[in-house]
Amino acid sequence: MQEKITGVVEISPATLNITQKIKNVSDFKERIGEFLEKSVTEFSEVILSGGIHLEASDIHIEPREKESKIRVRIDGILQDVLNFDLKTYQGLLNRIKLLSGLKLNIADRPQDGRFSILIEKTAVAETSSHLPPRLASRGSVIEIRTSVLPAEYGETIVLRILNPKALIELTALGLREDLLEIFEKEIKKPNGMIIVTGPTGSGKTTTLYAFLKKVQTPEIKIITIEDPIEYHLEGISQTQVEPKKGYDFASGLKSIMRQDPDAILVGEIRDLETAEIALQAALTGHLVFTTLHTNDAAGTVARLTSLGAKPTNIGPAINMAIAQRLVREVCKKCGELKKVNPQELAKIKRGLKGIPSRIKIPKIDPSLKVPKVKGCQDCNLTGYRGRAGVFEAFLVDEEMEKFILMNPSIGALRKEAEKRGMVTMQQDGLIKVLNGMTTIEEVERITGPIK
Numbered sequence: 001m002q003e004k005i006t007g008v009v010e011i012s013p014a015t016l017n018i019t020q021k022i023k024n025v026s027d028f029k030e031r032i033g034e035f036l037e038k039s040v041t042e043f044s045e046v047i048l049s050g051g052i053h054l055e056a057s058d059i060h061i062e063p064r065e066k067e068s069k070i071r072v073r074i075d076g077i078l079q080d081v082l083n084f085d086l087k088t089y090q091g092l093l094n095r096i097k098l099l100s101g102l103k104l105n106i107a108d109r110p111q112d113g114r115f116s117i118l119i120e121k122t123a124v125a126e127t128s129s130h131l132p133p134r135l136a137s138r139g140s141v142i143e144i145r146t147s148v149l150p151a152e153y154g155e156t157i158v159l160r161i162l163n164p165k166a167l168i169e170l171t172a173l174g175l176r177e178d179l180l181e182i183f184e185k186e187i188k189k190p191n192g193m194i195i196v197t198g199p200t201g202s203g204k205t206t207t208l209y210a211f212l213k214k215v216q217t218p219e220i221k222i223i224t225i226e227d228p229i230e231y232h233l234e235g236i237s238q239t240q241v242e243p244k245k246g247y248d249f250a251s252g253l254k255s256i257m258r259q260d261p262d263a264i265l266v267g268e269i270r271d272l273e274t275a276e277i278a279l280q281a282a283l284t285g286h287l288v289f290t291t292l293h294t295n296d297a298a299g300t301v302a303r304l305t306s307l308g309a310k311p312t313n314i315g316p317a318i319n320m321a322i323a324q325r326l327v328r329e330v331c332k333k334c335g336e337l338k339k340v341n342p343q344e345l346a347k348i349k350r351g352l353k354g355i356p357s358r359i360k361i362p363k364i365d366p367s368l369k370v371p372k373v374k375g376c377q378d379c380n381l382t383g384y385r386g387r388a389g390v391f392e393a394f395l396v397d398e399e400m401e402k403f404i405l406m407n408p409s410i411g412a413l414r415k416e417a418e419k420r421g422m423v424t425m426q427q428d429g430l431i432k433v434l435n436g437m438t439t440i441e442e443v444e445r446i447t448g449p450i451k
Helices: 013-019 025-033 040-053 086-100 177-186 204-215 249-257 272-283 299-307 311-317 342-351 398-405 410-419 425-434 440-447
Strands: 008-010 058-063 068-074 077-084 111-119 140-151 154-162 192-197 222-226 237-240 263-266 287-292 318-330 336-339 369-372 384-395
Touching (some): 008 040, 025 040, 025 077, 040 058, 040 086, 040 111, 058 086, 068 086, 086 111, 086 140, 086 154, 177 318, 177 384, 192 272, 192 299, 204 287, 204 318, 222 249, 249 263, 263 272, 272 311, 287 299, 299 311, 311 318, 318 425, 342 425, 342 440, 369 425, 384 425, 384 440, 398 410, 425 440
Parallel strands (some): 192 287, 222 237, 222 263
Antiparallel strands (some): 058 068, 058 154, 068 077, 111 140, 140 154, 318 384, 336 369
16 A cells, blocks of 8 residues: 655555556556546556656646546657646645645746655665655665646646666766766866856766766765755765755855865756855865756867856866767667768768867778667667767867967867867767667758758
């Protein structure tokens, strides 16, 4: 029998038995429809458990004029699951609000919350320290971040699934060999700042946590300040901002500095005060990991200067700036290699023109074979299954530091970084095409047309 505990959903064995058989979205559509006539609790259970088994990153519940819709985001792409009646939607909304600690009587403004799902013991890392022992001992915990937003026909719900399986090692990020060597060397430095940039959902948190896992040893103290804490890492002190209580990134970072940390993770630099404290920390013997919202690695410096930071601090503080996106990998069951056509060959040659000689790539000629998607039940008929990162990164040495002092434009900094050997995200994606991991179409979808 399911325990009714606000904030924790225990997936019942009966639901697990059903959802473990879900292999693709078609299975999910079939199974979830059977629960429409059952209780809201059972319906919500199968939605959550099904999303987890499909390795979805988000579940979207959206009210329309005459019905509601459930969609899941798998490998970055939304897919329709089910249309259902508005009465059931209202019960589901209330259930999710109750679990997430949100106010039931507020429907005219956004609300954010979270809850936990207790599921059968698996190989994933346990993150159950905040749960009662009687619950934590019985399974692994997956956290759900809830966002509720007023819309035209009701409140749209997005459930972000924070599955500990997403916490991977540095070697599993999809890095080229040369870039992996650079990353491993840079994160071993005792001080300086490493900035990871990209839009929401581009894998920045996964990369930062992979860095932390790599540098973590009993001899050093690591403290994080996040908004919110997405995954719990054993042996690391993690704190969460609480702006309503006056605990934001800037004030939190000041407090962290008094704790004598060796390495600090700042979830995001959003304002000048946070930027200045983080830069000073990097300049005074601390290793600082952080994120910025920019389009590419070259935009890092411009973003910091637009916040008001001084180039005289930025250059000496930054060790490395990274930008990343996620591309879908070709399904291993149905994907196939085919000879390139003349247009594809021309694109690859244009895209990889001027690539540094140190980067080893297959010969680019008419005999070249590249991946093509087909689609099967295993990949939800998309032709893709799983994702890998595409990266670009530049190091800040003495020469680059001098260049930053000139307050260059984003374009000028990009050209300088490329001149000094930076491989762009698009080029990194094309290398993955040559290595049979993804398609030219997917690289263009993520990084733009190949010019």
